[in-house]
Amino acid sequence: MAIHFLNVGSVRRSEGRSVISAAAYCSRSRLKDAKTLHEVDFSAANDLIHSEILLPHGADARWAEREILWNEVEAVETRSNAQLALEIEAALPEALPAGDEVGLCREFVTPLFVERGRVVDVNLHRAVGADGHPRVYLHALLSMREIGSDGFGKKLDDWHGPKLLMQWRERWAMLSNKYLLAAGRDRLIRAGADAAPGRELEPLFDDAERERQAENYEIAWRNGERLLGEPELALRALTHAGATFTYGEMIAFVSKNTAGKEQFETARARVECSVELVRLADGESFSTRSLAATVQCASGENGAVAAAPGGLDAAEAKRTLAEAISQWERAGLRLRGVGLTYETAKAFEKKSGIKSVGVHGLLGRWQKKQDRLAPTDVLVVNDAKGLSARQKEWMLRATRAARSKLVLVDGIRLVEIDGGATGLSPEEMTAVSC
Template sequence: MALYHFHVDQVKRSEGCSAVASAAYRAGEKLHNLWDGETHDYTKKGGVVFTEIMLPPNAPEHFSDRSTLWNDLEQFEKRGDAQLAYSFDIAMQNEFTLEENIEFARQFVREQFLSAGMIVDFAFHLPGKDENDIPNPHFHVLVPIRPLNEDGTWGAKQHRVYNLDENGQRIKKENGQWDFVAVPTTDWGRPETLQKWRKEWAKFINSKFEEKGLDCRIDHRSYVDQGLDLLPTVHEGPQVRKMEKRGIRTEKGDLNRWIKKFNQMYRSLQSTIAALKEWIKEAKEILKEPEEVYLVDLLRDCQDMRNQVASTYQRGKKRAKISNMKRFNEECNYLLRRNISTLSEFENYILSLNDQIGSSVSSMNEKKEKIKELQQLIEQAKVYKELKPIAEELKKEQYRFKKAKVKYQEEHETELRRYYMVKRKLKEAGFEKEPFPLKAWEKELQQLEAQYSEEYEAYKPMNQDLKMLYQIKGDVDKVMRELHPELLQTQKNNTEKRKVQEER
């Protein structure tokens, strides 16, 4: 099945990550990080079938060595919260061979990334065994955020554009510093560029499908932009995937399993509704008087047809006729409970059911987004509470002097990074100071999850509803064509009608 997955993230020191560790993991290698002294060994990681470092013309040749490249970048970046690299995860397609997938991936990377002057660390993986892994062959691309100068040295990520007054002179702020705006030196991090890459990837893969004569296609647009009511899964991240792989269930993992199950059912429902609508459209075109066609009468005729066939059986005649009677009763009771007697009423019911499905999906989508938001707030508040004592320790008298303060910060660097990161995120969400309403969040989350589950349970019977509608459609269509040709217009009239419509 064709799959679209094109995810981009950043490797940041502020989140406890390093470019060397990321490169080692993606390539399945053992690399030593000179910046923090840590060694990262992923040589036992399976699934890595191809790796390559692609260099633009102005890059030094020694950057073709993975350890040299990323250690050189790590050493150049001095800040403890430096943003180091862009990390791409892109799914390939099971419809292609392994060799085709690798070549197509390399071709896309050359055309979109390498041509823009980016250094590309490329690694191709086979699909993982865990259900939370990308279920297709996929490749990872690690790209330094910092660009290269023409001479091959590391360039600037940003440059200053000073704000000028009406006389063209620089403006000073109240603190005496020049007022300026930091402007990125590349467009690699712009949302418009990411959207262009996502679109080009879909276009590129679809062209390969077409070349091979395959009907499947992928779409870079979100479900909302495609006009679909499918629920998007939540991003899990490496830590959640590791826990799930060890058999530890997580909230994000459970939510994604539910969403996948829901979307599978939703696609089935939409497919059935589309088939029913198409049948009604065709029936209206060929019936003389569709509003006078009573479905129960046709279903009774269909039962008689089945019983005539059952009469020819050598064995099991009685059982077959009982089964036919049971089928007829179920269909008639179903129509009676829903006040459906004619084809027009049948059509109206399908349209109303389609509206119910759309409303239900929309409601669950809203709840899913709120659940995701609450889960993040709860997690951030717990981390904040856990790590706050470590940050507060710095305020004590013993760390008044720089040497002691720096030593403490180095010893607790990872904890302090996480603390300040969640503090910033809580502030952005409107929660700057304690106490955080943790119990209220947990209560609201519990209520939403219960409502979510109730709506899903109410949604499931719609699947059985549509199965019965499709069964009735099949019986009605069969009997109209085989027993009641007098209800149908002649093929000649049909042809003339279409011709008049086309002329109009």
């Protein structure tokens, strides 16, 4: 199956970004900021295969010049926390003819944005994807204001909300399949749960190149946005040179590849909460699930750095439930509580603040294929020792299928079980439940 990847965001001054820098990055060009007189240069990159600016009816013809367009956008936005441009990145299907690649992107952005009054800066890059295959990516910047006779008019606010984003993703999938079929390809894409990750993180310029700080900030911000959706990219990069890494190395990597405190904190929490992260038995080292067995074998019988059994982050978690909740919430994960009965579930909800249901009701909805778990869910089970063998099996099966987290709580202590763990039985689930 071909991959499906489309992300939408915005260029915000409150995050320290400049639309001049973003436009230079997208177009792999050198642009001069008219206000600061600083030049931002990404022209050394060699992955750009197409670039154009699409103007709506009534737009000033001068905006076909990228430097003029985005400097005027910078000038019209006077607020310190202004949103400067809408930003869209999408992965094109593999093996499309070159003309179809451009045609697909134009057919996507023209009716949705250009015909509705937005200027669209369209750029296509050819880069290596997370699966190791070369792939073409659309990277577009869109104006945030309607076009008037005197230039940019009032701010458009027609792009918010997850429902609209899903509609755009579905349209991208539909158009991609249309072009795949026209090109004689039979591997189609499907929006939704089967979506695959995008490209690897971008390399930053050498720290010694002080004049490239603006470029590094832009790359770090974009890497940080990618880490929010794909925290495993950090783990894959950390284990590229060796099978293990320390907590300090993980934090340093996330810090280097994010821009600003808020993005760093959220990305750090996402990486720490990844189901792929495994704490090793020495308590000081980390690895990934796919490498844990290799690390264990290499350590010999002493097991000094052996992975914790059953894929646990740690066999005995040292933090409290309140501390864990704080971290999960920073990571943007959804918390779901489970109690042995409706009454105990509501008591646990009142105590922990996690919306909770009784186990019988939850399993009943699962049997009807309702209220299923998602990869970003944390299923928190209060007093797991009271579950029946069948209930334990359902819990383990559901979290494994969704690759979500299963957390067993006894009082204020907890044990975390990664949903992708293999080999953990219902009996072992009881054995580790604090």
